[in-house]
Amino acid sequence: MFYVTKEFIFDAAHNLVSYHGKCEKLHGHTYKVQITVVGEPAEEGMVIDFLELKAIARSKAIDLLDHSYINEIISQPTAENIARWIFERVSPELERENCRVYEVTVWETPTSSAKYRVGEI
Ligand SMILES: Nc1nc2c(c(=O)[nH]1)N=C([C@H](O)[C@H](O)COP(=O)(O)OP(=O)(O)OP(=O)(O)O)CN2
Ligand SMILES: [Zn+2]
Numbered sequence: 001m002f003y004v005t006k007e008f009i010f011d012a013a014h015n016l017v018s019y020h021g022k023c024e025k026l027h028g029h030t031y032k033v034q035i036t037v038v039g040e041p042a043e044e045g046m047v048i049d050f051l052e053l054k055a056i057a058r059s060k061a062i063d064l065l066d067h068s069y070i071n072e073i074i075s076q077p078t079a080e081n082i083a084r085w086i087f088e089r090v091s092p093e094l095e096r097e098n099c100r101v102y103e104v105t106v107w108e109t110p111t112s113s114a115k116y117r118v119g120e121i
Contacts, residue, residue, distance in 0.1 A: 039099025079114035
């Protein structure tokens, strides 16, 4: 089994709602996103072509978030909720005979991240 990961960067603004602390105020982050696909290589020796993974991730998720006010897309834009939203947007496009999305990690700052996988606690 192979785990294939592609990384993305985007900039966006957000504020946390029903939250008391500095993050209730409007502020921005340079987010890092890692999307990991798990599977077996197909005939050409690839689990998923990085170029295809990049195109799907950008068109279904990353380009929508880049330079956005994320609250207009995700009502409570924590790193956790952003990771799940990205996972759910890209998964249908990446469900193949040989592979599927394994996890999405969102880094809100260089020291803070949330990882989403289906069916694990
Ligand atoms: N579990 C979560 N906790 C917090 C989230 C979140 O998405 N999930 N988000 C925030 C804020 O949005 C905040 O911007 C992030 O705060 P923090 O990591 O403290 O950022 P700093 O730049 O202050 O981090 P340092 O590297 O420690 O300086 C809050 N909590
Ligand atoms: Zn924040």
